Amino acid sequence: MPNSDAYQKSYTPRRRAIVNSSSQNEYSTPKSVKRLQVSVETPECFTKVLLETPKVKAKTSKDKCDEVSNLRVAVRIRPMNSTELATTDVEDVVRIKNNDLVICAPKNYHGITTDHIFQYDHVFWSIHEKDSLYSSQEDVFLTIGVPLLNSAFRGFNACLFAYGQTGSGKSYSMMGDINSEEYSGITPRFCRELFKRVSEIDKDCVVNVEVSYFEIYNEKIHDLLSEENSSRVPLKVREHPVLGPYIVDLTTHTVKSYEELRNYLYKGNKNRATAATSMNDFSSRSHSIFCIELGQCKGLDDTDNSRRSKVSLVDLAGSERLGSSFNNEEKMKQGVYINKSLLTLGKCISALSDQRKGQFVPYRESVLTWLLRESLGGNSLTSMLATISPASTHLDETLATLRYACQARSIVNRARINESPHDRMIRELRSEVERLKALRQNYERHSVSRSSSFNESNSQELDDVKSKLAQTETKLNEAQKMWEERFMETRKMQMKELAEAEKHKAELESKVRILNSVNDEISLSPFRTNFLEELEQILTGDKENICENDSLEIIKNWCAEKGYVWTFTGEDITIRDLIQKRQTSLCLKNISRIDLENSTSFLDNLKWIEIVDIEKKLTKAEITTTMNEIYKLLSNLRPSDNENHINLLYARINKLLQSFETALLGTVKNTKTVKWAP
Numbered sequence: 218m219p220n221s222d223a224y225q226k227s228y229t230p231r232r233r234a235i236v237n238s239s240s241q242n243e244y245s246t247p248k249s250v251k252r253l254q255v256s257v258e259t260p261e262c263f264t265k266v267l268l269e270t271p272k273v274k275a276k277t278s279k280d281k282c283d284e285v286s287n288l289r290v291a292v293r294i295r296p297m298n299s300t301e302l303a304t305t306d307v308e309d310v311v312r313i314k315n316n317d318l319v320i321c322a323p324k325n326y327h328g329i330t331t332d333h334i335f336q337y338d339h340v341f342w343s344i345h346e347k348d349s350l351y352s353s354q355e356d357v358f359l360t361i362g363v364p365l366l367n368s369a370f371r372g373f374n375a376c377l378f379a380y381g382q383t384g385s386g387k388s389y390s391m392m393g394d395i396n397s398e399e400y401s402g403i404t405p406r407f408c409r410e411l412f413k414r415v416s417e418i419d420k421d422c423v424v425n426v427e428v429s430y431f432e433i434y435n436e437k438i439h440d441l442l443s444e445e446n447s448s449r450v451p452l453k454v455r456e457h458p459v460l461g462p463y464i465v466d467l468t469t470h471t472v473k474s475y476e477e478l479r480n481y482l483y484k485g486n487k488n489r490a491t492a493a494t495s496m497n498d499f500s501s502r503s504h505s506i507f508c509i510e511l512g513q514c515k516g517l518d519d520t521d522n523s524r525r526s527k528v529s530l531v532d533l534a535g536s537e538r539l540g541s542s543f544n545n546e547e548k549m550k551q552g553v554y555i556n557k558s559l560l561t562l563g564k565c566i567s568a569l570s571d572q573r574k575g576q577f578v579p580y581r582e583s584v585l586t587w588l589l590r591e592s593l594g595g596n597s598l599t600s601m602l603a604t605i606s607p608a609s610t611h612l613d614e615t616l617a618t619l620r621y622a623c624q625a626r627s628i629v630n631r632a633r634i635n636e637s638p639h640d641r642m643i644r645e646l647r648s649e650v651e652r653l654k655a656l657r658q659n660y661e662r663h664s665v666s667r668s669s670s671f672n673e674s675n676s677q678e679l680d681d682v683k684s685k686l687a688q689t690e691t692k693l694n695e696a697q698k699m700w701e702e703r704f705m706e707t708r709k710m711q712m713k714e715l716a717e718a719e720k721h722k723a724e725l726e727s728k729v730r731i732l733n734s735v736n737d738e739i740s741l742s743p744f745r746t747n748f749l750e751e752l753e754q755i756l757t758g759d760k761e762n763i764c765e766n767d768s769l770e771i772i773k774n775w776c777a778e779k780g781y782v783w784t785f786t787g788e789d790i791t792i793r794d795l796i797q798k799r800q801t802s803l804c805l806k807n808i809s810r811i812d813l814e815n816s817t818s819f820l821d822n823l824k825w826i827e828i829v830d831i832e833k834k835l836t837k838a839e840i841t842t843t844m845n846e847i848y849k850l851l852s853n854l855r856p857s858d859n860e861n862h863i864n865l866l867y868a869r870i871n872k873l874l875q876s877f878e879t880a881l882l883g884t885v886k887n888t889k890t891v892k893w894a895p
């Protein structure tokens with residue numbers, strides 16, 4: 218608890234005076250926060266109070282199915298730890314006054330002589346359990362966890378991320394002690410409550426809960442629930458044209474009970490802990506993300522509960538040396554090596570909070586922000602929990618965290634219930650029917666009671682309501698019938714399409730395999746590219762893959778510069794210098810270890826071997842047949858005309874195949890043989 222004596226000696230500056238007396242921009246009063254009339258008390262020894270909270274435009278939604286809301290921000294203050302308590306001259310610098318968070322300038326710290334006041338949606342004081350203001354794990358969950366759970370059940374995506382300096386209490390708040398009733402954190406409580414609610418849901422409603430758990434360390438994603446976790450293979454991110462970014466091969470697990478889910482939490486945490494001991498300072502440098510996908514479907518006769526929502530519970534890496542650095546170019550460079558994701562998160566928050574139209578948000582600059590794109594300024598109800606220490610020894614980091622959190626409050630998200638447009642129409646028609654029924658009842662009650670106020674014009678209005686109700690009910694019935702028919706049709710189509718797609722995929726794969734050997738062996742000058750990789754990128758949208766190994770990217774650029782041809786198999790990269798007839802191979806493991814700064818000298822010193830050409834016959838007919846079959850398969854896969862973006866992709870694939878064919882046939886025509894490299 219704050220020392221109340223200190224407050225008694227304080228005075229309250231008038232708000233206007235605060236704003237005018239400062240030449241700094243830090244005095245900005247949020248329009249949405251009216252309660253600033255409360256006293257802001259400053260110990261006499263300090264001359265200024267800085268009000269740090271930026272303007273937050275509270276947003277409201279016009280569409281009742283959308284939720285437009287600012288990112289909700291809470292701050293939690295943990296107790297001092299033994300190291301802090303043992304430090305000479307340490308002071309407790311955090312106070313709460315009328316929901317405002319005040320950072321008092323410490324007596325023994327000369328750098329900061331000003332009090333700083335911050336305002337957030339919630340402040341959790343978790344210093345002494347005996348304090349009346351004390352916020353327990355349960356309080357924190359009830360205040361910020363439950364609203365997200367409510368949103369998830371309504372069909373909205375939700376996200377909570379914990380941000381703060383290492384050791385400030387992020388994991389304690391997010392995970393806590395899973396086995397303890399009292400000390401378990403938000404994640405286990407969220408999951409327990411989720412299953413409690415599922416058990417209370419109408420039996421007609423089919424609920425599906427899936428979980429995944431991964432971490433991001435140095436821009437690499439590791440599945441914490443994978444069976445083969447020991448190998449810690451980094452996973453890739455790809456972009457789905459409709460569903461957005463996703464992690465390739467991330468395991469998801471359907472869970473039917475909290476106990477089952479808890480086992481996955483144990484497993485993920487254990488995998489994380491194992492890695493932490495094997496890698497220096499790992500825990501404070503990695504982000505862990507626990508995802509819960511909640512599907513609710515009420516069956517054929519009712520679409521009202523057909524919803525799907527995704528909840529991401531994120532424990533971010535320790536923020537030290539980053540919190541305030543993203544505006545400084547030099548520190549930014551340092552930051553890249555420390556934690557690119559956290560740095561980009563800062564840049565995204567900064568851009569999003571700017572709120573100027575067309576402001577570029579660099580989501581793609583890091584894996585974390587790319588994956589959390591929807592949670593930041595997108596389709597999600599998002600909260601942030603900033604954790605701080607009360608000790609004066611961490612004052613700089615604490616102020617940086619609080620400023621970061623303040624800026625995040627300005628981010629506006631527009632969340633939508635995840636349902637089909639048809640479901641939405643039915644739901645809206647239903648609520649219109651309910652409204653009209655209530656109106657009709659109201660008129661009828663008045664007419665039955667023969668109230669004197671019920672006149673002829675009211676009677677006319679009642680007739681209008683009845684006719685409007687009948688029309689709306691007819692529309693609703695039609696929509697429901699259509700929905701049922703469509704549901705059955707779609708199911709049938711899906712099954713058929715799935716079977717067809719599997720068949721075509723297998724055929725295409727076998728053809729591509731034939732081409733693979735051709736592609737691999739023929740020097741496709743002037744095509745200094747890998748046809749198959751490009752084809753795969755087009756088919757999967759992998760062109761935008763931001764998880765590409767940095768070193769690999771450098772090598773590719775280097776090859777392009779020198780005019781070398783490269784082939785990447787997933788493990789090795791083979792580089793061919795067709796002019797000097799030499800080639801070299803690099804193993805991915807070695808490539809990852811290349812020091813970025815020394816890449817050029819590393820590459821210039823590669824050991825090359827001579828390419829010995831072997832002549833092998835490849836007939837024109839062979840190539841034409843293979844290509845024709847591929848064209849046939851592609852045309853079978855051609856989707857309907859209204860899917861323009863997919864048609865565009867197919868057009869690109871076709872063009873690519875044509876260029877490839879021309880190149881191949883050209884080679885064959887000129888020489889009648891093709892050169893095969895060993």
Ligand SMILES: Nc1ncnc2c1ncn2[C@@H]1O[C@H](COP(=O)(O)OP(=O)(O)OP(=O)(O)O)[C@@H](O)[C@H]1O
Nearest residue numbers: 295343382383384385386387388389500501534535
């Ligand atoms: N609210 C709290 N009440 C009591 N103890 C706390 C609280 N918050 C944190 N602690 C304790 O402080 C220590 C550090 O907390 P925690 O591991 O959660 O920090 P962190 O921010 O997740 O650190 P890192 O970034 O290194 O992972 C732990 O021993 C934890 O038990």
